[in-house]
Amino acid sequence: MFSHITAVLRALAVTLALLAGPAYAHEGHDHGAPPPPVSKTIAPRGEAASAAFELVAVPKDGTLILYLDRFETDEPVHGATLTIETPTGSANATAATDGSYQLPAPWLSKPGQYDLMVTVSVGSDADVLPLTLTIPDLAASNAPVQVGTAQTISATLSQAVPVVTQGIRERLARQDPVLLTVSAGSFLLGILVVLVARGRRRVPVIAVLVVTATVLLSASAFAHGDEDHGRPESKAALIPPNSPGATATTDLAQRLPDGSVFVPKPTQRLLELRTVMTAAGSYRRTIGLPGRIIANPNASGVVQSSVGGRLSPPPSGIFPRLGTPVKKSDVLAYVTPPVQRVDVSDMRQRQGELDQQIAIVQRRVERYQKLTVSGAVAQVQLEEALDELRGLRDRRSALDKLRAEPEALVAPVSGVIAEASAVAGQMANPGQMVFQIVDPKSLWVEALSFDALGSAENATARLADGRTLQLTYQGAGLADRNQAIPVQFAIAGDTSGLRVGQFVTVLAGTDTELQGLALPRAAVVRTGNGQDVVYEHTTAERFEARQVRVEPLDGNRVLIAAGVGAGKRVVTQGAELLDQVR
Amino acid sequence: MVFWRVAVVGSLLMTLPVQAHEVAGKFGGRVTDAGKYHVEMVAKDKTLDVYVLDNSEKPLPATGFKGIAILVVNGKPARITLAPADAQKLTGTAEVALGAAPKGAVQLTAPDGTTASGKFN
Incomplete structure (x- = not known):
């Protein structure tokens, strides 16, 4: 019984102790000594951060150089007004050409600790950043006091x-x-x-x-022997801290003994490092499909000749060329069917027959007209003869027309001529495509998928030049084509610069949902030992490598399944360069 | 046995003051750290009172201290010079009405000339 109570008490004690621990870690509560300088070879500097800005101050030759960046993206902030509360009163820093802000600070020559307050206002943002700058005593730096x-x-x-x-x-x-x-x-x-x-x-x-x-x-x-022990070993491992003249030259990016990477702000700007704040979310995994651009079947058409014949230009005199915009039911060309030699003699024979018959019936009609007046011929007979004459004339004129009338090729849809094979005088075969018309504002993409796509509504297509197109799912075929199913998407939005037949990579979402942090692919760096790391921006000038487990997400992004939590700043641009810092 | 009892009591004692610290200060303002001091800032209309406390939240005499507070009010920074008003607090007046919990920072200059600054988010 007693031991049970003891156990409970112990458990309670441990729990309370654990609860008590983090409560101390509240915002800015650090009563201990300020963090040790990152390295002996780095000039003294002060930094401050708020939700919007990150500020680094470096004293150099009697001038205070201030670097102001956005906290989340690490993007330099230009055109800001920096008012600094110095020991000698408040002063404004001036913007320098390299993107930093500078303030003449003769008071910095005296060693000691300086608390500065920097008021930043840029656009509608304003913030106050307290900054502590410790200038070491140069005279004391050579004494062994500095070293523990x-x-x-x-x-x-x-x-x-x-x-x-x-x-x-x-x-x-x-x-x-x-x-x-x-x-x-x-x-x-x-x-x-x-x-x-x-x-x-x-x-x-x-x-x-x-x-x-x-x-x-x-x-x-x-x-105590009298041998020469050689010259005393140099203390090269420790460069004397802040030896005169060394402050300006030693500010180099370096990997610190704890594995983190120190990158001074000027170098960060040179490498164009950019970060992004991680946020957890659920993402659909996407798959890449090979696809190509096709014409919208409802907004394109072909012009074919139904009969074989000789092509001739439309009334305007010229065939529409490639790229000519045409309207629906415009005449694009004429096809004149040739008359065969046999047919010609046949027709001539028929023509002669008809002419002969017309002449006979004509004469009969004239005779009947004279005789009907006297009543020798009935009126009915005259009318019959007239009808016969009219019929014969019709046949004769149809025979003429048939020889002369060509077939008009008209545009079935409005669009642009995508293909034209018309040459004046060319003989077109029946069924041959003379023109292809495509509406360039309405294009589709056909992709081949090996899996049946469930809900591919958030598909995108990526072109070879990196452009992406939003796609709307239209439908998938069921008939197999090379062990794959054709899936069709309509391109939503601007289609300028695209051509039919162009290859694209279609990134279509699948049903599987993944949890994690999505980061650009460039944020993940493979280290020498084959592990994937991302660089976390921990303080203004420090980056720490974090081992992560990466899962594929889509063409541009990867999913960080473990290794980095949400709300961290992770380098998305220049991580590869950061990894090279030794 | 004694050890574990002491541990329980100790843990309870450890939790209590910290929670009191997190909520608010004694004078109805917010407390933050400024170097080796704690400062409590009480904003009321245009008047700003700053109390200097030591690490265990005990008020220190304000005489001899100087200070500047820069607070962001409606997106604009307001600079307030603080001077000792009585033995307990430093007081300054702003040109605009300060909100109930303005963001900003306070910089103190101690009688011995050292400076300390604290940030209020």
């Missing part, structure tokens, strides 16, 4: 140990009698002391003391 005690000891050790070991190695190599004597003496002394101390309870302690003393003695003995 632990660092000093470790530096001393790391320099002393190689010296000692190298001394031993040299002496061993030369079979130095001093070395041999000292080591033999130490050994004997050790044995002697151990023998004296034997039988007592504190043997191990004494033994350790003795051995330590022996080693120290022998080491000091080594160090």
